[in-house]
Amino acid sequence: MSxxxxxxxxxxxATPGPTRTAPPRPPDKFPSAGRYPAYLAFGACGAFLMIxxxxxxxxxxxxxxxxxxxxxYRELLSHxxxxxxxxxxxxxxxxxxxxxxxxxxxxxxYRIGPLKRPxxxxxxxxxxxxxxxxxxxxxxFLGGALL
Amino acid sequence: MKTLxxxxxxxxWGLFSGGMMVGxxxxxxxxxxxxxxxxxGAVDGQALGYDRIQALATHPIGSLLLLAAMxxxxxxxxxxxxxxxxxxxxxxxxxxxxxxxxxxxxxGSLVAILAVFRLHG
Numbered sequence: 001m002s003x004x005x006x007x008x009x010x011x012x013x014a015t016p017g018p019t020r021t022a023p024p025r026p027p028d029k030f031p032s033a034g035r036y037p038a039y040l041a042f043g044a045c046g047a048f049l050m051i052x053x054x055x056x057x058x059x060x061x062x063x064x065x066x067x068x069x070x071x072x073y074r075e076l077l078s079h080x081x082x083x084x085x086x087x088x089x090x091x092x093x094x095x096x097x098x099x100x101x102x103x104x105x106x107x108x109x110y111r112i113g114p115l116k117r118p119x120x121x122x123x124x125x126x127x128x129x130x131x132x133x134x135x136x137x138x139x140x141f142l143g144g145a146l147l
Numbered sequence: 148m149k150t151l152x153x154x155x156x157x158x159x160w161g162l163f164s165g166g167m168m169v170g171x172x173x174x175x176x177x178x179x180x181x182x183x184x185x186x187x188g189a190v191d192g193q194a195l196g197y198d199r200i201q202a203l204a205t206h207p208i209g210s211l212l213l214l215a216a217m218x219x220x221x222x223x224x225x226x227x228x229x230x231x232x233x234x235x236x237x238x239x240x241x242x243x244x245x246x247x248x249x250x251x252x253x254x255g256s257l258v259a260i261l262a263v264f265r266l267h268g
Contacts, residue, residue, distance in 0.1 A: 024237075031235070040234065046227025049170040049220040050251065056177055057217050057259050063204050064265035067197040074195060077186040086182030090175060097171030131172060138176035142203075143184060144194025 038099070045096035048089045055082075101127035165215075166223020173216040205266050217259035221252040 030036050062073035076082065104127060105120040117123075140146045184190035193199065203209045225248035232244045 026234075040231060043227045043231035043234065046224035046231065049166065049174065049224030050228070050255075051224075052174045052178055052182075053170065053217050053220040053224070053259075054255060055182070056174070056213070057255060057262055059177075059181065060204060060213055060217065060259070060262040060266065063197070063201055064262055064268075070197045070200065074185055077182060078188070079186075082182065083186045086178050086186060090178045090183060093171060093175045093178065097175070100167055100171055134172050135175055135179070138173070139180055142176060142180040142194070143190050144199070 042096060042099055045092045048092040048096065051085070052089050052093065097131055098128065101131065162219065162222035163226040164223070166219040166221065166226070169215050170220025170223050173212065174220060177216065201266070204263075210263050210266065214259060214263050217262070218256040221255045221259075222249075225249050225252040 027036075031040050059073060062069040077086075102124055105117075105123045108117050108123070110117060118126075137146070180190060181195065185195050204213060229241070229245050229248045233241055
C-alpha cells in the first residue's frame with residue numbers, strides 16, 4: 001500500500017497559461033457517412049418551412065387585396081417553378097414531420113406532469129395519426145369536399 | 148442582457164419547437180391543396196374561389212390558424228437553417244447568418260400579423 005500523499009491537483013498545469021483545448025472539428029466522416037446526411041437533410045428542410053410560410057403570407061396578402069389579386073396569385077401558382085417547388089416542399093415537409101415525430105419520444109422526460117410517459121411506440125403512433133388525420137381532413141375541407 | 152436572454156429562453160424555444168410542430172402539421176395541407184391542387188388545376192375552382200377563401204380566412208378560427216401557420220414556421224425554419232450553417236461552415240459567420248435568419252423570421256411574422264389584420268379591416 002502506498003503511503004505517498006495523494007496528488008489531488010495532478011491535472012493542474014505546472015505554470016499558468018491558456019487552457020489547452022483542441023479546436024472544434026467535425027466528427028470523422030462528416031457529413032457523408034452514417035446518419036449525418038439525414039441529419040443535415042432534416043436541417044435543410046427548414047428552408048421548406050420558411051419558404052412555404054412566406055408563400056402562405058403571399059396568399060393571405062393577396063386575399064386582403066381583393067378578388068383580382070387572389071386570382072393573379074392562383075395563376076402564379078401554376079408556373080412551373082412553383083409547381084416544382086411545391087412537389088419538393090410536400091415531400092420534404094412530410095418527411096421532416098414524420099422524422100420529427102419519430103424522434104419525439106427521445107426528447108420527453110420519464111414523467112410528463114403527473115403521468116408516467118407512454119411507451120415510445122404509442123407516442124409515435126399518436127403523432128403519426130395526428131399528422132395523417134390533419135392532412136386528410138384539412139385537404140378534404142380546404143379542397144371543398146367537406147362543407 | 149444575459150439575464151434577459153435567460154428569461155426569454157422559454158419563449159424563444161417555444162417559437163422554435165412550435166414552428167416545427169405547427170409548420171410540419173399545417174403547411175403540408177396548404178402545399179397540397181393550394182400549391183399542388185390549385186397549381187395543377189386538380190381542385191375545384193369554386194373551392195379556391197375568392198368568396199370561400201375570404202370567408203375561411205376571416206373566420207376567427209381560420210385567422211388564428213393562418214397566423215400560426217405563417218409566423219411560427221418562420222422561426223422553426225430559421226433555427227434549423229442557422230444550425231445547418233454552423234454544422235457545415237462553423238461559427239465564423241454565425242453572427243451574420245443568425246441575424247439574417249431571425250431577421251427574416253421577425254419581419255415575416257410582423258407582415259403575417261399585418262396581413263391577417265388587413266383581412267378584417
